[in-house]
Amino acid sequence: MYTPAKPSRSSMLPLRRLNYHVRQWGPEESALPPLVLLHGWMDVSASYQFMVDALWHERRIIAPDWRGFGRTASAQADHYLFADYLADLDLLLDQCAPDQAVDLVGHSMGGNVAMMYAGVRPARIRRLVNLEGFGLPATQPAQAPARYAQWIDEIKQLHQGDKALKTYDGPEAVAQRLMKTNPRLSQDKAEWLALHWAQPNAQGLWEILGDPAHKITSAQLYRVDEALALYGCITAPVLAVEASGDSLGQWWQGKYSLNEYHQRLTHVRNVRIAVVPDAGHMLHHDQPQAVAALIERFLEES
Numbered sequence: 001m002y003t004p005a006k007p008s009r010s011s012m013l014p015l016r017r018l019n020y021h022v023r024q025w026g027p028e029e030s031a032l033p034p035l036v037l038l039h040g041w042m043d044v045s046a047s048y049q050f051m052v053d054a055l056w057h058e059r060r061i062i063a064p065d066w067r068g069f070g071r072t073a074s075a076q077a078d079h080y081l082f083a084d085y086l087a088d089l090d091l092l093l094d095q096c097a098p099d100q101a102v103d104l105v106g107h108s109m110g111g112n113v114a115m116m117y118a119g120v121r122p123a124r125i126r127r128l129v130n131l132e133g134f135g136l137p138a139t140q141p142a143q144a145p146a147r148y149a150q151w152i153d154e155i156k157q158l159h160q161g162d163k164a165l166k167t168y169d170g171p172e173a174v175a176q177r178l179m180k181t182n183p184r185l186s187q188d189k190a191e192w193l194a195l196h197w198a199q200p201n202a203q204g205l206w207e208i209l210g211d212p213a214h215k216i217t218s219a220q221l222y223r224v225d226e227a228l229a230l231y232g233c234i235t236a237p238v239l240a241v242e243a244s245g246d247s248l249g250q251w252w253q254g255k256y257s258l259n260e261y262h263q264r265l266t267h268v269r270n271v272r273i274a275v276v277p278d279a280g281h282m283l284h285h286d287q288p289q290a291v292a293a294l295i296e297r298f299l300e301e302s
Contacts, residue, residue, distance in 0.1 A: 002192035005053040008046070008063075010071070015091050016084075021045070021071035022096070025052050025061040033126050034097045035299075037063040038089070040108030042210045044070035046196035047107070050189060051284040054292035062096050064088070066110075068211035070196070078155050079216040085113045086120060093124060101126040103299050104236075107284060108132055118238075119230030129239045129295050132281055134248050135264065136222040137256035143221055151219040163212045167205035174198045174206050184279070184286040193285075224264070231267040238271040239298045241291065247281035 006025050013020045023045040037048045045063035052061060065072040067088060068080060075084070093102060104125050106114030111133015118125045139147075157163055168174045174194035179185050185193075198206045242248075248258050265271050274294050279286040 002050075002186075002188040004049050004192075006049075008049070008052075012071075013064075013092070013095060015095070016088060018067055018073045018075065020067070020073075020088070020092065021065040022092070023063045023065070025063075026059050028060060030059045032057060032059040033100065034102045035059055035061045036089075036093070036097070036102050036104050037061060038104070038106035038110030038113055039063065039066065039069070040106075040110050042069070042208065042214065043107070044196055044209060046070070047193065047282075048284060049192070050288035051292050051295075054289045056292075056296050062092075062102075064092055065209075068214055070209050074211040074213070078158055078213050079151070079219070080211075080214055082113075082218065082220075085109075086117050089113065089117050090121060090124075103127045103129075105129040105295060106131065106133055108281065115234070115238075116227070116230050118236055119233040122233055122235040125234075125236040127239075127299055128234070128236045129241060129298060131241045131283060131291070132243060132247060134256070134261050135224075135227055137252055138224045138260075139221040141221070147217070147221055148219055150217055154216045158213060158216060163215050165208050165210065165212050167201070167207055168198065170206060171195055171198070174208075182280060182282050182285060185282070189285065228264060228267045231264065232269070234268050234270075236270075237298075237301070238265075238268050239294065240265055240271055240273045241283065241294060242273065242275050243279035243281060243283040243286070244275055244277045245280040 008023045008025050011022050013022050039045050039047050045065050048063055066085060068074040101124055104114050111130040112135055114128055115130055115133055118128050168177065171194040174197060175187065175190035178190040178193055179187065198208050201207050246258060248256065248261060276283045276287050276290050284291045
């Protein structure tokens with residue numbers, strides 16, 4: 001099994017009536033700005049361990065488990081609002097890095113949160129790295145009636161038990177699931193991740209540490225005009241990192257493309273794009289050394 005080179009420490013933080021699990025690496029005090037890592041959908045903060053191990057400099061690193069993921073309590077609701085991640089992050093920074101601009105890294109959903117937050121609170125971010133946080137395909141107002149109906153129907157399905165997450169016989173089966181989803185993931189890393197990504201329930205079956213309510217489609221349409229307005233307010237330099245595998249094209253099958261995403265990025269005043277070879281969407285698992293090197297070089301620039 002994988003052995004971390006830089007073991008993390010955990011703490012629970014009261015935040016917006018929830019107990020938030022926060023994972024940290026490195027010294028409590030450092031001359032470098034805090035580095036905050038935001039994980040993606042159906043993932044956990046421990047997902048960054050391989051990348052953290054590959055970072056060169058010792059610094060304080062902070063990574064929360066989002067509400068309803070990992071060891072952070074669920075919201076005790078039957079759906080989640082994206083705006084809550086922005087408020088959670090803001091209050092987290094107030095407690096963990098008050099009066100200090102941070103370096104922010106987000107993967108996938110976490111990358112989308114990072115981009116939005118940097119537009120809402122530009123002074124709080126020194127530099128931003130977006131790992132495959134592409135946003136979503138454009139929508140039209142005419143889609144609203146069907147979207148609200150879908151949201152209601154999925155909430156009914158959740159309460160009927162139709163949205164329950166799959167269970168596994170043990171951590172070995174969880175590791176196999178992780179490797180099936182990401183064929184580039186080695187077995188030693190999958191076995192280590194499985195212990196942080198899932199846990200046994202009362203029946204002894206292993207469950208993914210994610211609230212099933214996260215599977216409910218948002219009632220709100222994704223408005224590109226809002227996203228671009230937020231992008232335009234970002235003042236921090238941005239590094240947008242993509243994997244060579246073009247996961248965006250695989251997901252959306254022509255409904256949304258890398259070219260369209262790149263066009264959106266032109267609304268960010270200071271942005272560059274980097275591509276990680278031989279990597280898929282979980283690029284920080286596939287090529288942790290390459291991703292760490294990109295981040296380190298970018299954060300070191302004056």
